[in-house]
Amino acid sequence: MFSPWYRWSGRKNPEAHCCINVATYGKGGRWTMTDRGQAALRQTPNTFEVGPSKLTWDGGKLYIDVDELAWPHMHRLKGRITVTPSAITDVELPLKADGSHVWRPFAPSSDIEVDLNQPGWQWTGHAYFDSNFGIHALEDDFSYWTWGRFPTRDNGAYCFYDAAVRDGSELAVGLHFGADGTAQVIDAPPRTRFARSKWLVRRETRADPGYRPKQVADMLDAPFYCRSTVRTQVFGEETVGVHEALDLDRFASPLIKPMLAVKVPRRKGWRFDD
Template sequence: MGHVPQAGGADAAERPLSGGGIGPSGAGRADGGDERAAGGGGGAGGPLGPDFRHAVPPGGYVWWYVDGLSDDGRHGITLIAFIGSVFSPYYYWAGRARPENHICLNVALYGPRARWSMTERREGALRRDATSFTLGPSALRWEGGELIVDIDERAVPHLSPIRGRVRLIPTAMNARAFALDAGGRHFWRPIAPAARVEVAMDSPAQNWSGAGYLDMNWGAAPIERDFARWDWSRAALGRGRSAILYDAARRDGSDLSLALRFDAQGRLDEVAPPPRADLPRTLWRVPRRVQTDDPATLREVRRLEDAPFYARAELRTRLFGEDGHAVHETLDADRFAARWVKLLLPWRMPRAFF
């Protein structure tokens, strides 16, 4: 899961903080929501592929999220491909009537020669089927059980090119999707809770590999309508294991607290969530919290994104008795709903006329 506009410092120094297989599919519950096998035809790899045909109703959205951290600790990447771009001011101002007319690929490169882009495009730039998704000059495809992303974008604000290829090779896969709200309007599926990523960029020039992750979210209503905030994290643990935590405050007054642990074969256990701990507020004063076994051992390695309503960070943590290397995000949906925030977004999220 993950998204969105950068507006502040990346790569902050590390600091102490206070405070293969297929998962079983079938009916169940995730803290008040239901749980279901993911859709997707055989052309998308059966229930395991990302299925880029996913239908999006008016007012709705779907996104596919990739992240990766290099083995040497120097680089990181986030890619998010949207239909019905949930953070688009243009989609909002258009009444969210035509999600296919608001598509984009958010690219964030962290570390040396960092770059960031999130150019929105019109539906004429969209082509998709079960195994491929083209957004103007960039494209994603699911091929041989791997995700390949060809990137051809322009960074903001200086318009430097971002070109290259990212390959994500799952080491564990999951077919289950989880409802994030009691009304069944918002869903999330961790497609590959553990993966390897290979990054080969022509511009800026960099080649690296590391641990990665792939998921997708979809919904039939704006996020800020049903959530006040959420914190999400995914962590690579030892011996191919991984953990994912979702901690959200819903508009109906209930909470989502979901903790998933995957073994190296992709077998899934729902477990009791670890205790909460506060992370320092961001430069934009966004409050953040994380779930961890031991707040005393929690470390923020890098601040990756710092926006008025959103933050992403690289953490060292301890989960379920194991050391973990994590990507964490916070969304402040109340802040995002503010008019002044939407007026800022076009400076970071241009809209192309082709």
């Protein structure tokens, strides 16, 4: 959805603008997101393959095989990420009343195993697996949104989705997911602002009255988007989770697309050998 090449193409053929984006954080962190043509795309019911990288669903696990050049360092990022959900949900959440944008939290609680080709990039831990679908450009339908996913003591998770829709309506959803994949709509605590990002993107999330959320670690900071780990308190439970804030007014600016093109190079001619 952040490919400037797809936008410049007139958004006519999404299969001609496919990417598998991988980002690692901290010291020596790497970023890779190469926009590839339709010849680099192969799909089956259980695989999604773009160029040399692919996602495979097999035996209740998601295998993510990565073989990419990290931009702009041009270092090879290669290895496997294995995601094992504790359960798969049946939840699909329309982000707009007309159903033109949908959030699909496949597995809000998962285990993960990372084995990449850099020292220290081998570890196991906690993860989540979700996806967004839409038939319109995000910046055409939304001006701002935040999303947060916060693990709970019982191996479940709280998820909060808040968005300002350009038709004047607002999305405000709170969900609790159990470790078994069950989902329950909750009356979320109030939206609470906390410190802006380094690029001054406005940030807010849900928190108990009187509690001020705080960034724990910076993950990705861009002029229109911020991803970080954030500490908040929900129904008396303090928790640290992943938080995103997206300023789509900024993203819609024609100045942003050329900046993105530097981070998202286009390789139209890649083809499979077989």
